[in-house]
Amino acid sequence: VPVPALPLRAPGGAVEIPVLGLGTWQARGAEAYDAVRTALDLGFRHVDTATMYANERDVGRALADSGVDRDELFVTTKLPPDRAGQEAATLEASLRALGLEHVDLWLVHWPPQGRARPETWERFVEAQQAGRTRAIGVSNYSAGQIDELAAATGVTPAIDQIPWSPRDYDPAVVDALRSRSVVLEGYSPFKRTPMSDATLVAVAHAHGVTPQQVVLRWHVQHGFVVIPKSVTPARIAQNADVFGFALTDAEMAALDGLGQTRR
Ligand code: NDP
Numbered sequence: 001v002p003v004p005a006l007p008l009r010a011p012g013g014a015v016e017i018p019v020l021g022l023g024t025w026q027a028r029g030a031e032a033y034d035a036v037r038t039a040l041d042l043g044f045r046h047v048d049t050a051t052m053y054a055n056e057r058d059v060g061r062a063l064a065d066s067g068v069d070r071d072e073l074f075v076t077t078k079l080p081p082d083r084a085g086q087e088a089a090t091l092e093a094s095l096r097a098l099g100l101e102h103v104d105l106w107l108v109h110w111p112p113q114g115r116a117r118p119e120t121w122e123r124f125v126e127a128q129q130a131g132r133t134r135a136i137g138v139s140n141y142s143a144g145q146i147d148e149l150a151a152a153t154g155v156t157p158a159i160d161q162i163p164w165s166p167r168d169y170d171p172a173v174v175d176a177l178r179s180r181s182v183v184l185e186g187y188s189p190f191k192r193t194p195m196s197d198a199t200l201v202a203v204a205h206a207h208g209v210t211p212q213q214v215v216l217r218w219h220v221q222h223g224f225v226v227i228p229k230s231v232t233p234a235r236i237a238q239n240a241d242v243f244g245f246a247l248t249d250a251e252m253a254a255l256d257g258l259g260q261t262r263r
Pocket of ligand 1: 022023024025026048049109139140161162186187188189190191192210212213227228229230231232235236238239
């Protein structure tokens with residue numbers, strides 16, 4: 001089953017982001033290369049990396065060796081917090097390491113302090129205008145920080161990549177992003193909710209799938225983007241296989257409820 005995509009705001013028309021991507025934090029060298037090759041073989045087309053992950057060269061080699069057309073790939077990288085003021089040079093270094101002419105999404109990895117926040121965002125808008133990235137977004141930003149960028153530049157981030165799984169579920173966060181047409185991209189999906197949670201395990205049993213697959217399915221059914229990381233071929237295959245079953249409304253509500261209990 002091909003991975004569905006969501007539209008991301010971009011000048012000159014929406015850019016489509018596949019709702020499921022491969023996370024690559026803590027994967028390096030041959031491990032990162034092999035994970036990306038495996039994921040592309042299994043149908044993944046979206047890969048999430050960052051300058052901070054120190055694996056862009058390995059990811060880039062895997063993309064090139066895969067033989068998958070550039071137009072079919074969706075590649076995200078991120079500006080580290082300590083590179084505010086060196087935005088353009090940092091993106092050029094990422095592109096060189098990745099072996100790409102452009103990335104599909106460039107994110108500010110964490111909000112810089114004070115005035116650097118809108119200034120960095122101005123550089124992101126320029127990079128997009130220069131064609132070095134198709135879409136621009138942020139990570140670990142609040143709705144207020146997103147509004148600050150929009151007010152300063154007239155350009156709202158296309159996406160906010162945040163820690164997100166059933167235990168994080170908060171309808172106020174969902175509404176805040178949706179009302180600004182900012183796509184919610186969830187990271188660390190398996191670390192934020194205990195995979196032994198009784199509700200999660202019961203739903204997994206009911207569908208004959210793993211708790212990890214239920215968490216990914218929950219994201220997709222809510223309209224979130226999600227980027228599970230694995231370097232284990234059998235797990236990468238499992239994580240790709242979340243489009244052949246659907247959670248009921250009651251199951252979705254029970255999983256949403258894991259967020260409410262924590263609050
Ligand atoms: P994840 O929630 O994706 O969990 C990864 C862990 O789960 C690994 O130990 C992996 O093991 C294991 N795992 C993966 N799939 C399965 C499975 N099907 N069954 C059992 N275990 C499984 O954590 P991450 O923190 O890596 O988050 C995902 C991605 O999000 C990152 O890789 C990165 O790209 C991004 N991220 C972004 C951040 C930001 O600040 N913007 C911060 C943190 C993450 P193994 O690999 O050994 O198979």
